[in-house]
Amino acid sequence: MPWYELNLHIHNVEKPWVIDASKNFEILKNDVHQLASLTSGNEKRLWEAVKSELNEVDVKDLEYDHPLCSGILDDTSKSLTNISEDFRNIFNASSKKFLIPADETLKNICGNFVKEKESASKRVHTKFGNANFGVFLDAREKLQEMTNQMLTTLSRVWVPPN
Secondary structure, three states, rough: OOOOOOOOHHHHHHOHHHHHHHHHHHHHHHHHHHHHHHHHHHHHHHHHHHHHHHHHOOOOOOOOOOHHHHHOOOOOHHHHOOOOHHHHHHHHHHHHHHHOOOOHHHHHHHHEEEHHHHHHHOOOOOHHHOOOOOOOOOOOHHHHHHHHHHHEEEHHHOOOOO
């Protein structure tokens, strides 16, 4: 049977990433709503303005790699560029408390990982041919050890904001 006889409604099928993006976006909107409820003064007005801007966004109109689709609100998001400069300054000041100071140990762990992966990817192609996407070629123990190193370093560097 030809495909056109299957009576498919292709235009009604959502792109797979939209479902996950919508969930991430809803979590972000809930977080912003909670911030608007828990803060006061200028910061409360900031989160109310951001909440209002987010309510105007339709995830389906965004590209799959847009930060909002991952639940990320950054200072380049339209939701923040549309609010007043005073609110953007408040956002930038309040977001600084979430920055993690640079740490050479962590940089070295990540740098070594990237270098190792770059050289391994050259070897993998000849050794394994086309490896399956999403399948780790490293042993589970090696990945766990590297994750533990990174978390240990982060625990020494990062202090949760007040």
